[in-house]
Amino acid sequence: MINLWRSLRFLVVSVALLGLIYPLIVTGIGQLLFPYQANGSMVKLNGRVVGSILIAQAVTNPGLFHPRPSAVSYSANGSGGSNLGPTTPALIREVKNNIQAVEQQNPGTPVSSIPPDMVESSGSGLDPDISIQNAMIQVPRISKATGLSRRDLITLINQDKRGRFLGIWGEPMVNVMQLNLGIEKLLGR
Amino acid sequence: MTCSGTIGILAVVALILALAIPLGGYIYRVFTGQKSFLEPVYAPIERVIYKLVGINPSTDMDWKGYVKVWLLVQFVMAIFVYLIFTLQGRLPLNPDGIKGMSWDLAFNTAASFITNTNWQSYAGEQSMSYLGQMVAITYLQFTSAAAGVVAVIAFIRGIVANKGKTLGNFWVDYIKVHTRILLPLAFIFAVAFVGLGLPETLQGAQIVHTLQGGTQTISRGPVASLEAIKQLGTNGGGYFNANSAHPYEDPRAITTVLEILAMALIPAALIATFGKFIGDRKQAVVLYVFLTGLLLLGAFTIYASETSGNPILQHVLGISGQNMEGKEVRFGESLSSIFTAVTTAFTTGAVNNMHDSLTPLGGMVPIVFMMFNSVFGGIGVGLLNILMFLIIAVFLSGLMVGRTPEIFGKKIEAREIKLATAAMLVHPFVILVPTAIAIVTRAGTSSILNPGLHGFSEVLYAFTSGAANNGSAFAGLNGNTVFYNVAIGLVMLFGRYVSIVAMFAMAGSLVSKSVMPKTVGTLKTNTYSFGAVFLAVVIIVGALTFFPAVAVGPIGEQLQMLAGQVTQ
Numbered sequence: 001m002i003n004l005w006r007s008l009r010f011l012v013v014s015v016a017l018l019g020l021i022y023p024l025i026v027t028g029i030g031q032l033l034f035p036y037q038a039n040g041s042m043v044k045l046n047g048r049v050v051g052s053i054l055i056a057q058a059v060t061n062p063g064l065f066h067p068r069p070s071a072v073s074y075s076a077n078g079s080g081g082s083n084l085g086p087t088t089p090a091l092i093r094e095v096k097n098n099i100q101a102v103e104q105q106n107p108g109t110p111v112s113s114i115p116p117d118m119v120e121s122s123g124s125g126l127d128p129d130i131s132i133q134n135a136m137i138q139v140p141r142i143s144k145a146t147g148l149s150r151r152d153l154i155t156l157i158n159q160d161k162r163g164r165f166l167g168i169w170g171e172p173m174v175n176v177m178q179l180n181l182g183i184e185k186l187l188g189r
Numbered sequence: 190m191t192c193s194g195t196i197g198i199l200a201v202v203a204l205i206l207a208l209a210i211p212l213g214g215y216i217y218r219v220f221t222g223q224k225s226f227l228e229p230v231y232a233p234i235e236r237v238i239y240k241l242v243g244i245n246p247s248t249d250m251d252w253k254g255y256v257k258v259w260l261l262v263q264f265v266m267a268i269f270v271y272l273i274f275t276l277q278g279r280l281p282l283n284p285d286g287i288k289g290m291s292w293d294l295a296f297n298t299a300a301s302f303i304t305n306t307n308w309q310s311y312a313g314e315q316s317m318s319y320l321g322q323m324v325a326i327t328y329l330q331f332t333s334a335a336a337g338v339v340a341v342i343a344f345i346r347g348i349v350a351n352k353g354k355t356l357g358n359f360w361v362d363y364i365k366v367h368t369r370i371l372l373p374l375a376f377i378f379a380v381a382f383v384g385l386g387l388p389e390t391l392q393g394a395q396i397v398h399t400l401q402g403g404t405q406t407i408s409r410g411p412v413a414s415l416e417a418i419k420q421l422g423t424n425g426g427g428y429f430n431a432n433s434a435h436p437y438e439d440p441r442a443i444t445t446v447l448e449i450l451a452m453a454l455i456p457a458a459l460i461a462t463f464g465k466f467i468g469d470r471k472q473a474v475v476l477y478v479f480l481t482g483l484l485l486l487g488a489f490t491i492y493a494s495e496t497s498g499n500p501i502l503q504h505v506l507g508i509s510g511q512n513m514e515g516k517e518v519r520f521g522e523s524l525s526s527i528f529t530a531v532t533t534a535f536t537t538g539a540v541n542n543m544h545d546s547l548t549p550l551g552g553m554v555p556i557v558f559m560m561f562n563s564v565f566g567g568i569g570v571g572l573l574n575i576l577m578f579l580i581i582a583v584f585l586s587g588l589m590v591g592r593t594p595e596i597f598g599k600k601i602e603a604r605e606i607k608l609a610t611a612a613m614l615v616h617p618f619v620i621l622v623p624t625a626i627a628i629v630t631r632a633g634t635s636s637i638l639n640p641g642l643h644g645f646s647e648v649l650y651a652f653t654s655g656a657a658n659n660g661s662a663f664a665g666l667n668g669n670t671v672f673y674n675v676a677i678g679l680v681m682l683f684g685r686y687v688s689i690v691a692m693f694a695m696a697g698s699l700v701s702k703s704v705m706p707k708t709v710g711t712l713k714t715n716t717y718s719f720g721a722v723f724l725a726v727v728i729i730v731g732a733l734t735f736f737p738a739v740a741v742g743p744i745g746e747q748l749q750m751l752a753g754q755v756t757q
Contacts, residue, residue, distance in 0.1 A: 006360070007262040010242045011269055014367070017238075018331045019324030022372065023414035027391060030383035030413060040388045040395060040409045040437065051397045052407055054386060054436040061401045068518070076407040077285075077314050077394055079431035081515040081543035083665035085643035086499045087749055087756045091514065091546075096506055111506070116498070116513040123434030123543045129518040168197040170442030171521035180400055 043177060045184060052076075053177050056126045062105065063145035065130070065138055065179045068117055069098050072125035082121045095119050106141050113137065129173040132161060148186055156182045190496050194523030198488055201446055201527050202481065205453040212454060213461025213473075219369045220342050220362065220462075231368055238364050249355035252697030255343055256690060258359045263303055263336060270325040271299040283318035284393030285408070290316065297674035302326060304685040305333035305567060307419075307426030307538050307660035308651075308677055310669040314408035314429050319391060326426060327415045331375070334422025334455075335366040337569025340689050341459060344573060345466045347696030348597050351704040356696055370455070371421060378417035378451055385447075386440035387413035412437055420451035423568040425538025425660045433528070433541040434517055445524050445541050452537040456565045459572045467597050472715040476575065479720045483564045487554040488530035494550040495522050504753050512551075515543030526551070533558035536567035538660025545639070545647065545663040549750055552663070553743035556650055559657035560735045561727055562616055567658055570685070573692050579714065580609045580695075582726045586712055586719070596714060598704035608695040612688035617734040619656045619680045624649050624738065632672035638665030641756030642749065646742035651677060656684035 030038035041053045051057045056067035058074040067074070071082035084091035098119035103109055115133040139153045160178045164170050218225070225231060239246050250258070273280070274295035278288040290298065294310055301308040302325070311317060317326065343356040383389045388409040395407045412428045416438055419426060433439040433448060460480070464473025495512050502508045511522050520528070525542040532539050533555035544552055558564050563574040580596055584606055587594030594601040627633025627648045637644040647666040654661055655677040662668065668677065713719060749756070 003258050003261055004265070006242050006244060007258070007265040010262060010360075011265050013238055013241045014332060015269070015324050015328055018367065018372070019328035022375070023323045023327055023389075023411045026376065026379045026383065026414040027389050027411055029380055030389035033380075034383050037386045038383050038389045038413075039392065040390070040407060041386055041440075042395060042397070042407075045400070049395065049397045050400050051405060052395075054440050055405075055407055057397075057399045057405050058403060059399075059401055064400060074405065076405050078312065079314065079429050079435050080312070081431065081434065081546060081664070083543055083545040083638055083663070084514065085545060085639040085646075085663075085665070085746070086512070086514075086548050087501065087641065087643060087746055087754070088639045089755050089757075090639075092501065092505060092755055095502055095508060095514075099506060099508065111508065114508060116508060116510045117518050119508060120512070120514040120516075122513075123515045123517050123541070123546075124429075124431035124436060126431070126436055127517045127519075128436055131518055164193055164197075165442040165446075168193050168200055169446055169524055170519055173518045184400070 043181065045181065051177060053175060054128050056128045056176060059176070059180065062141050064183060065135060065142065065176050066105075067176045068127045068130060069119065069121045070125040071121040074126065076126055079124045079126055081123045081125060094121065102137070106137055109137055128177060129175050132157065132172055132174060135174050135179065142183065146183065146187060148183065152186060156186070190493055191523070194492065194521065197523045198485075198492065198527045201449055202485060204446075204450055205457055206477065206481065208450065209454050209457035210461045213458035214465060216370060216458055216462040217465035219365055225369060235364055235368055238368070239360070242360065244360040246358060246361045249358055251355050252343070252347070252693050252700065255356050255359045256693040259336065259340070260686070262363070263332075266329065266332060267299045267303040270302065270329060271295050273321055273325045274298055277318040277321045280318065280320050282320035282323070282391070284391070285318070287316060287318045293671045293674040294669060297678040300678040300681050301660065302329040302424075302426060303333055304658050304681045305337055305422070305424060305570070306655060306658040306681045306685070307424045308655055308662065308668070308681065309426055309660070310674055312430035313427055319410050322415055322428060323411060327418060330415070330418040330422045330424040330426065331367060331371050334371060334418070334424065334568045335363055337567060338366045338370070338455070338459070339363050339569070340693065341569040341573045344576065344692055344696040345463055347700040348599060349466055350700045352702070353700045356700060371418065374421050374454075375414070375417040378421060378447065379414045381447065382413040382416055382444065385444050387416055387444070388437055389413040409437060416448070417451065420448045420537065420539060421455060423452055423456060423535050423537040425532065427539060433539045434543065439541055440519075442519055442524060445520050445528060448539065448541070449528055449531050452539065453531050453535050453565065455568050456535050456571045459569065460565070463572060469715055475715055475717060475720040478717070479724050480565050483724075484530060484534050487534065487558055487564070488527045491529055491547070491551040491554050492523055492526035494548045495526055499548060499750065501750060501753055501755060512546070512548055515546030517542065529555055530558065532661060533659060534564035536562065536571065536657050536659040538654065540661050543664060544650070544661055545665045549743040549747035552646065553739060553747070555661065556646070556653055556739065556743065557731070559653045559659050560620070561731050562657045563727060570658065570689065573689065577609050577612050577688075577692065578727050579723060580605060581613065582719070582723045583712060583714065585726060586722055590712070592710065595705060595711065598707070599699050599702050600705065604698050605695050608691045612691040613730065615683060615687040616656055619683045620649075620652045621734070621738060623652045623676050623680055627652070627676070630672075632670065636667040636670055636673060638667070642742060642746040643756065646746065649738055649742050652680055655680040658685050
C-alpha cells in the first residue's frame with residue numbers, strides 16, 4: 001500500500017518534471033534563441049506567409065519547380081508515404097502515372113533520364129527537396145512558361161544546390177521552396 | 190553503392206562507438222554511487238524528489254521487492270496515460286481541437302508507450318493533442334526507457350554480488366536514470382534540434398497561402414523536446430505520422446546522423462558499463478566486435494539492395510537506379526539504410542523512410558534484427574537479452590564439454606536455465622502464434638494493403654515489431670482496428686514483461702550464489718571463440734524458429750521481384 005502511495009506521488013512529480021517543465025523549458029529556450037526554426041521555418045513573400053522552407057506544397061504551375069510526388073497530396077496535417085511494396089501492382093500504376101505526368105509537362109524528356117525521386121513518392125509526402133537532375137529536367141518548361149532564360153534558371157539551381165554534409169552524409173539536392181522564391185524574385189513579384 | 194555513402198555508414202557507426210564507450214563508464218559511476226562533477230546540481234534535486242515521493246534512499250530491496258515496485262509504478266503510469274488519451278478532447282493545450290481516442294486505440298497506445306515499443310495506430314498530428322504529446326508521450330518516453338535501464342542494472346548487480354541478498358533501491362536507481370542520464374542528454378539534443386530546424390512551439394497549426402494561391406495547413410508543436418527523448422530512449426514514437434521521414438522531425442542529413450547516434454548511444458554504452466561492473470574489459474570488447482559486425486552486415490545488406498533498385502520498375506517502365514519510393518532526398522540511400530538497420534538493431538522503431546516500400550531484402554533486415562532482439566537491442570532490455578543468450582550459450586557449451594556451466598563466476602543451474610528458456614521462448618511465441626491467427630482470420634487479413642507475399646510480411650512485421658518492443662511498421666497495414674489494437678497491445682505487454690520478470694527472478698537466484706574463483710577449467714566467455722558460439726546461438730535460435738516465416742515473406746518476394754513478376 002505504501003508503495004502505491006509512493007507510485008502516485010512519483011507520478012505527480014515525474015509528470016511535472018518530464019512532461020511539463022522539460023518541454024516548456026526547451027520551448028522557452030527555442031523561442032528565445034531560434035524563433036524562426038522553433039515556429040516551423042515559415043517563409044514570407046511580400047509580407048505574407050507562403051509556406052515553410054521545410055515542407056513541400058502542391059505546385060502545378062508550369063512556371064515553378066514541382067516537388068516530388070506525394071502520396072498524401074501534400075497535406076501538411078496528415079503526412080505519410082504510399083506504403084506500396086515493390087511487387088505491388090498499385091506501385092507500378094503510380095510510377096507509370098507519374099512518368100506520364102513528367103513527360104506531359106516536360107515534353108521531350110527521355111524516360112531513361114528521369115531520376116527515381118521524380119516519379120517515386122517520398123516517405124513523408126512532404127519532401128521539400130529534389131535531386132539536381134530532377135530540377136534540371138524542369139528548366140525548359142519553366143523557361144518557356146516564365147520567359148526567364150535557361151541560363152538564369154541553371155544559375156539559380158547552382159546557387160541553391162547543397163552538397164553532402166562533410167562530403168559523406170546525404171545527397172546533392174536543392175530545396176524547391178528556395179528555388180521558387182528565387183523565380184519569384186527574378187520575376188519581380 | 191557509392192564510396193561516400195559507404196564511408197558515411199562507417200563514420201556513423203564509428204561515431205556511435207566513440208561516444209558510447211566513455212558514456213558507459215559514466216553510467217557505471219552513476220550506479221555505483223560515485224560523485225559526478227555536477228554533484229552540486231544533481232544531489233539537491235534528487236533529495237527534493239526523494240522527499241516528495243516519500244522514500245528512504247538508504248534501504249535496499251531483494252528481487253521481489255524491486256520487481257513489485259518496478260511493475261506497480263508502470264501500472265500507475267499506464268492508467269494515467271490511458272485517461273489522458275481518452276479525455277484529451279476536453280483537456281487544455283489542444284489548439285488543433287483533437288478528440289479523445291476510442292478505448293481500443295487508447296489501450297493500444299498506453300500499452301505501446303509503457304513498454305517502450307511506441308507502435309502507433311494513430312497519426313500524431315491528427316489524433317494527439319499537445320498535452321498528450323507532452324505529459325503522455327514525451328513523459329513515457331523517459332520513464333519506459335528508465336525502466337529498461339534499471340532492470341538490467343539490477344540484473345548485473347545480481348551477477349556481481351557474492352552471496353548477496355539485495356539488488357539495490359529501485360527508487361534511487363529509477364530517479365537517477367532520469368536526473369543524471371536521460372534528462373541532461375535529452376536537453377542537449379533537444380536544444381540542438383531546435384537550432385537545426387525542428388519546431389518547438391505551443392502555437393497551433395499554421396495556415397499558409399501557397400505560392401500558387403492554394404492553402405496548406407501545417408501542423409507543428411513541441412516537436413524537438415519529444416524527438417530528443419524519442420531517440421535517446423530507443424522509443425521511436427514520432428510526433429507526426431511520417432515519423433523521422435517528416436521534415437519537421439528530421440530536416441537535414443546532420444539531424445538524421447544525430448538521431449541515429451542518439452538512439453544507439455545508451456544501449457551501446459551499457460555494454461561498456463557491463464564490462465566495468467564485472468571488471469572484464471575484454472568481455473565488452475568481444476561483444477562490441479560481434480554486435481557491430483552484425484549491425485554493419487545488416488546495414489550494408491539494406492544499402493546494397495536499395496541502391497540496386499526495383500528491377501520490375503526498370504523492365505516495365507524503364508526507370509532505373511535506386512529505390513526512392515518512401516524515401517527522402519536529403520537522406521539518400523546510405524543514411525536511410527543505416528537508420529533502418531540501427532532503428533531495428535537497437536529496437537527503437539523510429540523510421541526516416543517507409544519500411545513497407547523497401548525492396549524485399551532491404552525489408553528483411555529490419556524484420557530479422559527484431560527477431561534477434563539482441564543486436565545491441567533496446568535501452569536496458571537489449572543487454573538483458575544479450576545476457577540471456579550468453580547464459581544459454583554457456584549452458585550449451587557446458588553440455589558439449591560435460592561440465593557444470595558457470596558464467597562470471599556464478600554456477601548456472603536448472604532454475605536459471607528454466608528462466609532463461611522462458612525469457613527466450615516467449616519472443617517467438619508472441620510473434621508466430623498471433624501472425625498465424627491474423628493470417629487465417631478476416632479481421633487479420635482485411636487490414637492488409639499490399640497483396641501477395643508482401644501482405645504476409647506486413648502482418649509478420651507488425652507482430653515482430655510488437656514483440657521486440659520496436660514500434661516501427663510496414664505501415665500499409667491498417668493497425669487501427671479493434672483486432673490489431675488489442676492483439677498487438679497484448680503482444681507488446683507479454684513481449685516486454687514476461688521476459689524481464691523472468692530475468693529479475695534469475696537475478697534473485699544469482700545474487701545469493703557465491704562467486705567461484707577462476708580455474709584452468711573455467712570456460713572463458715571473453716574470447717572470440719566464445720563470441721562465435723554466442724553468435725551461433727543467437728542465429729540458430731533466430732533462424733530455426735523464424736526461418737519458415739521469413740521464407741514465405743521477404744525471401745519469397747525477393748525471388749518474385751528478381752523474376753520480374755508483379756503480384757496478381
